[in-house]
Amino acid sequence: MKINKYLEELNNKSTAELNDELTAAKKELFNLRFQNATNQLDNTGRIREVRRNIARIQTVITAKKAEA
Template sequence: EELVAAKKELFNLRFQNATNQLDNTSRIKEVRKNIARIQTMIVEKANAAE
């Protein structure tokens, strides 16, 4: 659920950046790291369940 929301936010940020409407470009990097964190947590939970 959080992963889907983060990916949507990243898409919107990229779109704004492409149309030169994005002021804070460092937000893209933050969202990408957040997505990686969420994916890591998902993998760890899957490995713990095995």
């Protein structure tokens, strides 16, 4: 259910907003990887979640480009 709501939110955003969110997600992934490398990360499952969210955002961006 959470994923469906997240996808609806992504579909309602403009391409510029999606690009901003993609940039933020990539920065978060970098920070999580850095924390993991220095053994400061408690929830390693968050890395997987952020990677999947990046893929979802990129998929929506590609779909919007195909529509136009």
